[in-house]
Amino acid sequence: xxxxxxxxxxxxxxxxxxxxxxxxxxxxxxxxxxxxxxxxxxxxxxxxxxxxxxxxxxxxxxxxxxxxxxxxxxxxxxxxxxxxxxxxxxxxxxxxxxxxxxxxxxxxxxxxxxxxxxxxxxxxxxxxxxxxxxxxxxxxxxxxxxxxxxxxxxxxxxxxxxxxxxxxxxxxxxxxxxxxx
Amino acid sequence: xxxxxxxxxxxxxxxxxxxxxxxxxxxxxxxxxxxxxxxxxxxxxxxxxxxxxxxxxxxxxxxxxxxxxxxxxxxxxxxxxxxxxxxxxxxxxxxxxxxxxxxxxxxxxxxxxxxxxxxxxxxxxxxxxxxxxxxxxxxxxxxxxxxxxxxxxxxxxxxxxxxxxxxxxxxxxxxxxxxxxxxxxxxxx
Numbered sequence: 115x116x117x118x119x120x121x122x123x124x125x126x127x128x129x130x131x132x133x134x135x136x137x138x139x140x141x142x143x144x145x146x147x148x149x150x151x152x153x154x155x156x157x158x159x160x161x162x163x164x165x166x167x168x169x170x171x172x173x174x175x176x177x178x179x180x181x182x183x184x185x186x187x188x189x190x191x192x193x194x195x196x197x198x199x200x201x202x203x204x205x206x207x208x209x210x211x212x213x214x215x216x217x218x219x220x221x222x223x224x225x226x227x228x229x230x231x232x233x234x235x236x237x238x239x240x241x242x243x244x245x246x247x248x249x250x251x252x253x254x255x256x257x258x259x260x261x262x263x264x265x266x267x268x269x270x271x272x273x274x275x276x277x278x279x280x281x282x283x284x285x286x287x288x289x290x291x292x293x294x295x
Numbered sequence: 296x297x298x299x300x301x302x303x304x305x306x307x308x309x310x311x312x313x314x315x316x317x318x319x320x321x322x323x324x325x326x327x328x329x330x331x332x333x334x335x336x337x338x339x340x341x342x343x344x345x346x347x348x349x350x351x352x353x354x355x356x357x358x359x360x361x362x363x364x365x366x367x368x369x370x371x372x373x374x375x376x377x378x379x380x381x382x383x384x385x386x387x388x389x390x391x392x393x394x395x396x397x398x399x400x401x402x403x404x405x406x407x408x409x410x411x412x413x414x415x416x417x418x419x420x421x422x423x424x425x426x427x428x429x430x431x432x433x434x435x436x437x438x439x440x441x442x443x444x445x446x447x448x449x450x451x452x453x454x455x456x457x458x459x460x461x462x463x464x465x466x467x468x469x470x471x472x473x474x475x476x477x478x479x480x481x482x483x484x
Contacts, residue, residue: 159364169311171375173307181471191304196308206319244441248437252479254430266372283332
């Protein structure tokens with residue numbers, strides 16, 4: 115990691131370049147990204163996705179009916195799924211941090227905190243964008259993961275929903291500088 | 296009437312939750328599906344100078360793993376819906392929900408989506424177009440504005456105790472409750 119640093123003065127241990135955490139982080143980031151695109155890694159991400167798709171469909175969270183039922187508070191099913199998913203993930207993240215676990219490639223695991231943004235209205239992007247997303251979620255009855263699962267399941271009208279979601283993403287990209295964040 | 300029972304929540308929820316550490320431990324990746332919509336836009340064959348800055352980045356480097364992941368979700372959807380489910384039966388929803396659907400005139404309650412509202416045929420009606428095209432547009436626009444969707448905020452974000460994610464999830468419910476309790480009854484009556 116220090117091979118490209120200029121010769122340094124002997125004395126108090128490591129040269130500054132070697133303990134420059136920001137530089138190391140970007141090195142690490144590059145390697146992580148490179149490893150993520152290796153064929154074997156991609157196969158594992160793909161298999162994980164297959165598992166998620168099966169769980170999504172068999173637990174029925176991909177169904178418009180389940181979302182409708184959830185927003186009407188008529189069943190515990192969706193709340194149980196989201197709640198226990200968050201609890202499981204939270205416990206896992208706590209353990210990863212507590213035990214200082216690294217990735218299987220030995221890289222540190224970093225979770226970047228969500229930024230509050232610089233709008234005059236605090237957190238504007240989260241509640242405004244979140245509300246817009248919620249309107250779409252209840253209308254379509256599917257969030258992005260389920261759109262892909264339904265498409266794979268042969269509910270071909272989701273092609274139209276996916277194209278509309280891409281147009282929505284592009285529109286956001288165009289208007290981004292004019293929206294509060 | 297025979298109904299399709301779901302996997303119980305206490306099986307499905309923890310399995311979905313385990314995706315978060317699996318992605319972190321394997322490649323330091325954060326579970327979030329909607330970023331793929333941005334990656335697909337960035338990958339479209341449009342000249343770079345005509346793309347908004349937000350879509351000018353190396354999508355292969357940052358997004359290829361995630362695109363493969365959602366391709367897997369689609370394959371899983373095929374297995375789950377085509378091979379493991381019977382779409383001629385209704386899902387085992389609560390009886391209150393069935394009553395509510397009947398009261399707004401949704402007659403076909405079989406399968407995963409209401410064909411009266413979400414199908415190629417329904418796309419020609421104003422309500423069907425609003426639900427599929429309008430809903431899709433708002434999902435894409437809102438997810439990027441909020442910086443994440445159900446997976447990125449409600450699962451990854453909340454699990455990492457991020458307050459902004461909690462604000463986003465409250466927003467998801469404000470929007471969803473408005474549609475379900477005010478807009479849909481108005482449109483369907």
